Amino acid sequence: MFKNDVIELRQQAFVNGQWLDADAVEEVVNPATGECLGTVPQLNSAQVEACIAAAEQAYYLWREVPVRERCGLLLAWYELIMAERERLARILTLEQGKPLAEALGEITYAASYIQWFAQPSLLDGGATLPYGETPLSMLVVKEPVGVCAAITPWNFPAAMITRKVAPALAAGCTMIVKPAPDTPFTALALAELAQRAGLPAGVLNVITGDAQQVGAQLTASKQVRKLSFTGSTAVGRLLMAQCAPTLKRLSLELGGNAPFIVCADADIEAAVDGAIAAKFRNAGQTCVCANALFIADEVYQPFAERLVEKVQQLRLGSGDQTDVTIGPLINRAALHKVEKLLLDALTKGAKLLCGGKRWQSDANWFLPTVLADASFAMECVQEEIFGPVAPLVRFTDETQLIQQLRQQEAGLAAYVYSQDLKRIQRFARELEVGMVGVNTGLISDAAVPFGGVKASGMGREGGRQGIEEYLETKYIKLSN
Numbered sequence: 001m002f003k004n005d006v007i008e009l010r011q012q013a014f015v016n017g018q019w020l021d022a023d024a025v026e027e028v029v030n031p032a033t034g035e036c037l038g039t040v041p042q043l044n045s046a047q048v049e050a051c052i053a054a055a056e057q058a059y060y061l062w063r064e065v066p067v068r069e070r071c072g073l074l075l076a077w078y079e080l081i082m083a084e085r086e087r088l089a090r091i092l093t094l095e096q097g098k099p100l101a102e103a104l105g106e107i108t109y110a111a112s113y114i115q116w117f118a119q120p121s122l123l124d125g126g127a128t129l130p131y132g133e134t135p136l137s138m139l140v141v142k143e144p145v146g147v148c149a150a151i152t153p154w155n156f157p158a159a160m161i162t163r164k165v166a167p168a169l170a171a172g173c174t175m176i177v178k179p180a181p182d183t184p185f186t187a188l189a190l191a192e193l194a195q196r197a198g199l200p201a202g203v204l205n206v207i208t209g210d211a212q213q214v215g216a217q218l219t220a221s222k223q224v225r226k227l228s229f230t231g232s233t234a235v236g237r238l239l240m241a242q243c244a245p246t247l248k249r250l251s252l253e254l255g256g257n258a259p260f261i262v263c264a265d266a267d268i269e270a271a272v273d274g275a276i277a278a279k280f281r282n283a284g285q286t287c288v289c290a291n292a293l294f295i296a297d298e299v300y301q302p303f304a305e306r307l308v309e310k311v312q313q314l315r316l317g318s319g320d321q322t323d324v325t326i327g328p329l330i331n332r333a334a335l336h337k338v339e340k341l342l343l344d345a346l347t348k349g350a351k352l353l354c355g356g357k358r359w360q361s362d363a364n365w366f367l368p369t370v371l372a373d374a375s376f377a378m379e380c381v382q383e384e385i386f387g388p389v390a391p392l393v394r395f396t397d398e399t400q401l402i403q404q405l406r407q408q409e410a411g412l413a414a415y416v417y418s419q420d421l422k423r424i425q426r427f428a429r430e431l432e433v434g435m436v437g438v439n440t441g442l443i444s445d446a447a448v449p450f451g452g453v454k455a456s457g458m459g460r461e462g463g464r465q466g467i468e469e470y471l472e473t474k475y476i477k478l479s480n
């Protein structure tokens with residue numbers, strides 16, 4: 001087990017190019033052991049105001065920096081992150097708990113957003129319109145939105161930051177990031193590398209403090225023109241309401257409840273592998289994680305048997321130990337939620353095929369669990385589980401299944417396993433979600449638009465679309 005005394009943790013906030021302390025601090029714990037890793041400052045409201053002012057001042061300089069120079073600085077940041085990948089991954093595992101191999105994967109994935117958005121060509125979206133009385137009299141230009149704020153979650157402490165910061169900075173915006181209180185050290189380590197890469201003061205700020213207070217200040221501020229939030233639907237709703245008085249631009253990436261559908265003609269082995277990847281990655285704590293698994297009657301039994309076999313091969317443990325494939329849940333509250341959903345399912349007739357209980361009472365581990373005979377009446381099918389529990393729902397009628405899935409609140413992702421093109425096209429078209437994985441359990445990539453519909457939020461991260469979130473359109477009429 002590595003200790004925090006061998007990994008240097010930045011325990012200060014980063015504001016206007018300076019490392020900042022505060023009167024109060026908050027502890028950060030290792031979810032695998034419960035030990036305190038260190039503290040971060042709880043910035044007071046005057047410090048948060050000063051940060052907003054600094055980000056605004058920096059904005060008017062940063063937007064004038066030529067695009068290629070901005071992108072060059074982003075690339076320098078990318079290179080430093082890749083060079084420090086191992087150290088960053090260790091910090092990530094310490095505070096978040098995911099296995100080191102997954103943490104290394106996340107750092108590479110996080111860096112890939114910076115590399116992607118460092119392409120100047122993503123910003124050449126203006127136009128000259130041919131409708132004026134003279135040529136070149138009607139111009140459409142893209143401008144940065146201004147000062148942006150990002151409130152990010154603990155499940156991907158690096159990637160959820162870079163997929164917001166990189167497009168914002170490329171576009172010419174400045175950014176204030178408030179990371180999750182469970183995982184601030186990865187964010188601060190990224191800020192340190194951004195500073196080393198030469199980003200000017202105030203362009204990227206990482207602040208720590210009371211979520212409600214900081215959130216209220218960022219959302220109320222007139223200087224902050226946009227909020228990008230990834231987290232729960234409940235907090236997303238609250239922040240959207242808080243942004244209403246200042247009519248802020250919003251990107252919201254909220255809860256998911258991705259159905260994982262296995263049709264009668266599916267390749268069962270591939271579907272089981274896809275289910276393991278989509279369900280149990282990050283101990284099930286991913287917004288695009290498969291939630292409930294819907295299995296065609298014809299293949300239900302073989303799929304369930306094979307899934308249980310593979311699930312039983314998963315190895316729980318502290319993320320820094322080799323061969324561990326499932327780390328702890330982030331905290332006690334997450335553990336209690338999983339237990340509550342499980343109890344509801346068992347009370348309503350689900351049957352436990354494996355797992356179903358805690359592993360080692362003093363930490364936040366939950367055994368990977370498969371539940372048979374799940375149904376739409378159960379909370380674990382209606383709600384995002386965010387834990388290593390796979391409820392299996394048997395289906396016979398695809399039309400009915402699509403109708404039932406359309407009733408669900410969330411609309412982030414869906415997975416479909418089938419060899420039949422017509423079926424695939426039908427599910428892909430008719431499911432009301434932002435992303436569909438066909439015969440794959442892994443869909444994310446910096447080059448594609450990630451995001452949801454309905455209660456899963458608005459806006460897209462990654463792809464060409466990701467930069468639009470940080471740009472305004474201005475029309476200019478030129479007359480003689």
Ligand code: ADP
Nearest residue numbers: 151152153179180181211212215230231232235
């Ligand atoms: P989860 O339940 O997965 O922790 P949350 O939506 O509570 O997800 O948290 C996501 C992010 O939102 C975290 O950075 C958290 O600190 C922040 N957050 C939680 N509540 C508020 C709030 N009332 N105002 C602003 N930010 C908040």
